[in-house]
Every structure is written in C-alpha cells, then in structure tokens.
Amino acid sequence: MPPRSRSSADSSDAFKVAIRVRPLIARERKTGAQMFWSCDTKQIFQLGADGKQLGLGHFFDRVFDHEETTQDVYDEIAQPIIESVMEGYNGTIFAYGQTSSGKTYTMMGDGKTEGIIPYAIDDMFHYIDQHPDREYLFRVSFMEIYNEAVSDLLAVKDAKPGGLQIREHLEGGVYVANLEEKLVRSKDEVLEWMKKGEKRRHVAGTNMNERSSRSHTIFRVIIESREQGAKDDAVNVSQLNLVDLAGSERASQTGAEGQRLKESGAINQSLLTLSNVIRKLSECPPEGAYIAYRDSKLTRILQMSLGGNSKTAVICAVTPAEEEQTKSTLQFATTSKSIKNKPVVNEVLSEMAMLNRAKKEIANLQKKIKEMNSQTGFLTLEQDNEELRQKLQEKELLQQEQEKKLKNMEVFMCRSSIDTKALTEKAKKNPRRATWCPRVGQQNRLSFDPSSFKPPSQDVNLSLCDVPEFSIPRKRRKHFSGEPIFGELDPVLESPSGESF
Numbered sequence: 001m002p003p004r005s006r007s008s009a010d011s012s013d014a015f016k017v018a019i020r021v022r023p024l025i026a027r028e029r030k031t032g033a034q035m036f037w038s039c040d041t042k043q044i045f046q047l048g049a050d051g052k053q054l055g056l057g058h059f060f061d062r063v064f065d066h067e068e069t070t071q072d073v074y075d076e077i078a079q080p081i082i083e084s085v086m087e088g089y090n091g092t093i094f095a096y097g098q099t100s101s102g103k104t105y106t107m108m109g110d111g112k113t114e115g116i117i118p119y120a121i122d123d124m125f126h127y128i129d130q131h132p133d134r135e136y137l138f139r140v141s142f143m144e145i146y147n148e149a150v151s152d153l154l155a156v157k158d159a160k161p162g163g164l165q166i167r168e169h170l171e172g173g174v175y176v177a178n179l180e181e182k183l184v185r186s187k188d189e190v191l192e193w194m195k196k197g198e199k200r201r202h203v204a205g206t207n208m209n210e211r212s213s214r215s216h217t218i219f220r221v222i223i224e225s226r227e228q229g230a231k232d233d234a235v236n237v238s239q240l241n242l243v244d245l246a247g248s249e250r251a252s253q254t255g256a257e258g259q260r261l262k263e264s265g266a267i268n269q270s271l272l273t274l275s276n277v278i279r280k281l282s283e284c285p286p287e288g289a290y291i292a293y294r295d296s297k298l299t300r301i302l303q304m305s306l307g308g309n310s311k312t313a314v315i316c317a318v319t320p321a322e323e324e325q326t327k328s329t330l331q332f333a334t335t336s337k338s339i340k341n342k343p344v345v346n347e348v349l350s351e352m353a354m355l356n357r358a359k360k361e362i363a364n365l366q367k368k369i370k371e372m373n374s375q376t377g378f379l380t381l382e383q384d385n386e387e388l389r390q391k392l393q394e395k396e397l398l399q400q401e402q403e404k405k406l407k408n409m410e411v412f413m414c415r416s417s418i419d420t421k422a423l424t425e426k427a428k429k430n431p432r433r434a435t436w437c438p439r440v441g442q443q444n445r446l447s448f449d450p451s452s453f454k455p456p457s458q459d460v461n462l463s464l465c466d467v468p469e470f471s472i473p474r475k476r477r478k479h480f481s482g483e484p485i486f487g488e489l490d491p492v493l494e495s496p497s498g499e500s501f
C-alpha cells in the first residue's frame, strides 16, 4: 500500500556527515606507520612529516577521534535518527571508507565491542516500553550486494543466479522482490538474525584486513505503529537502513588477485556510482532532474536515503596512517555535506480503514444527490449533480475493489491479554499454522498465515479462538488466499533457529 506523507519535518539536519578516525591497528604499529591526520570535535587536519598541520582543516558535523567509542558515535549521530524512525520517519545510517578503516567495527561491533546496530535495536525496544499508547510491529531483513547481485542473508535457500530483482512500486519507491522479512519481538531475536546473516556474508582475508567485507550489506528494520484503539486504523510505517559498505581498495595494497580482484572491481565500481550520485545531489538539482541511481544496485536500493524521504547519517571511517585514501574519503564526505533530504512521516491506511472511509464518502455523496434530485430547474445544479454522479461512480468502484481485497485477507487483532506460552503450544500443534506475534510493543497480535492456511474438512478449527475477545466471522473462514497484512507483510513468524509456527 502506498505510504501517504502526513507531515513534513525540518530538513535542515536530515543529512549528517561524521568522520571517525580509528586508532592504529597491530599491523600498522608493527611497521611504525606514520600518523597523517589529527582532529578536534569538528575538523580534521592533515599533518606533514614533521607532525605539523598542513593547510586548513576539513569541517564536518562531528569528527570522532581514535579515543572515542562507538557508543559516543551512536549517541551523537545515530540516536536522533533512531528516535525519528520510531516516530514514523525513514532513517538510514551508513558507514563509508577505505578497506580496513573500521566500518564493520562501527556498524556491527567486533564481538568485544558493540556496534551501532545493537545499540539502535536496544533503543528501539526501550522506546516501545516508554510508549504504551502505541502498538508496534517489527520486521527485519538483511541483504547483501555481492558482485552486483543482491542476495538475501536471511533466506534458507540461495537466490537464483543473478540474485534478487529490484522492482519499483507503481506509486513510486523501490523494493527488492522476494526479500524475506522476519517478524521479531525482542532485541535478542533481532540480534540473532543479524548474526545469522553476518555468517553468510562474503568475507575474505586481504593484506589490508584479515576479515575484509567483500559485499555491501543493508540490515533493515521495518516498524509499523499505530495508536492503541485508534478509530481509523492509520498506521505509521517507517524503515531504518543500517548499511555497512564494502571498502574502496587498491589492488597494490590489498594484494587482490583472481576472485578477490573481481570483487574489488565490483566494489570500486559501485562506490564510484555512489560518489557520482552524491556529487549530483550536492549540486541541489531541480526536482525531476536525472540522477544515475540505476547505475548500481546499491544506489538503486538506497535511492530514498539519498536526497529523498529519509533522515540519513553517513559515518566516514578513516585510517590515520593513510594519506591518499583518507583524502579521498574526506572528499566524498565533503561532497555529501551539501545533500538535503526531505523526510516526512509515512502513514498508510489499512484496507479496512480505506473501505470505511470510502463507505462514508459514498453515503455523503448519495445524500447530496438525493437532495439535488429533489430540486429542479437550475442548470448549475444539474451540472453539479453530474459531477457528483461521477464521483459516486468512482467511489463505488473503489469500494468494490476494497471489498474484493478484504475477502482475500484476514487479519485478526487480539487486544486482550493472551497467555502467550499457552498460545505458542497451541500454535505449534495446530496443523493450520496459526502465527502470532505477541509482546510487540504493549499489545498482543494474533494472525493467521494466509499463504499456508488450509481450510479444514470440518469447518474451521477454533482451538485458538478460546482466546478472549477473539473470533472469526463464520462467513470469512474459508477465505484465506495469500493477501498480505499491511501492504507487503507476510505474517509468518519464524524463530531465528528456523522454527516456524
């Protein structure tokens, strides 16, 4: 369902650029590497061989030095975006930089230190606890772009050769077809999925990094929320993209050959397209101007995060012992600073809410036509009457469409307190694969997985329906044919270990 923008946000700080300078690592310390860069909280300077500053500093929203932690980066750069995402804005945080500069360390963590993703997830669930007036539904997906092919890091089966396809909604907006989205209920579940996906990511050792990422990854969290007991079923749908890019690299430094060299070519090519897109956007092009998003999968998927409807932060990771590569990262960062995004809160209406609205409008139109029919003699009235008739026809068509969709869809919300343990047991035993998603936010949700629901021979099994306040209208019981809940959601609940209810 297409999102509707509800309200506009201040776009002045919708695109932030920060620099993170990492400490020297063992390999560099061993070779007595020279420090080429120094910084304070807002600028970074190049140093000469004598350790003195060369030229002017480069200014950014924030520069983090080698002593500052990922928690510091999170608090100042990422946390405001997470809060906006919970309020209904799209958000993107991505780490950019040369190979071995600390992108994965910053986004994922390294096993000992947590990264931005775990901090973000922790905050999101904390936010839910503090907002009992809304109910939330979380889904996650994890994709990688390797050698210009998109694959699903959470899918059981590998994608066909060539990878997953990128498509466009009729109403605008890009999506990856057949990318699995997992319903999640707790931070631990999210992190399990993240770790599971990380294990499948393409990583290999090079001369520059023992564990060098050979692909770009996008870990996405989709959040739906609505007011508890809201009358018109308006749902905010936002997504958070957490992007760990592969690093730009030089074959002379990494020693890449064969497969590594091919990977390196694909990485550098897509980063070049990213730079070109950023350069074009930094020139503040007029609305509708051509931007080469389609030149790489990465820019296509991140289209909305670059110059679009998203609050975005770019964290440029740099190596203090690298002169030229760090200069080139700073050039990218400087260009990025001029980008202006235009974030809005995304609101969608459920099919039921749309149907209710359409019905109300039809009733109003019918009333108006009746009133007009009782009056005669004035041309203007007849013209108005014709206009109303046309409107009515349109509305009736809309209503028919909504009703058809609803026939194919069943969503059952259970607002009572459910004994989730007992329900899990029942769901496990139930051959018709009822799925449930309890404890997302303050509410329990119960739904059937329409795609795998098989109508029973002796009417519907109501073993789940002894849950208080939960009932299925009898005439609807046989209509489960695969329409998703809230747009694209396929509500199968799977645990990270692969178990599905």
Ligand SMILES: Nc1ncnc2c1ncn2[C@@H]1O[C@H](COP(=O)(O)OP(=O)(O)OP(=O)(O)O)[C@@H](O)[C@H]1O
Residues within 6 Å of the ligand: 021, 022, 023, 025, 097, 098, 099, 100, 101, 102, 103, 104, 105, 106, 110, 209, 211, 212, 213, 214, 245, 246, 247, 248, 317
């Ligand atoms: N801020 C930091 N503090 C301490 N160690 C760091 C920091 N940043 C990175 N490192 C270390 O530097 C090495 C390279 O980091 P990382 O793998 O995150 O780089 P990368 O930019 O993701 O590289 P690639 O593009 O090759 O995947 C790792 O050993 C990591 O632990």
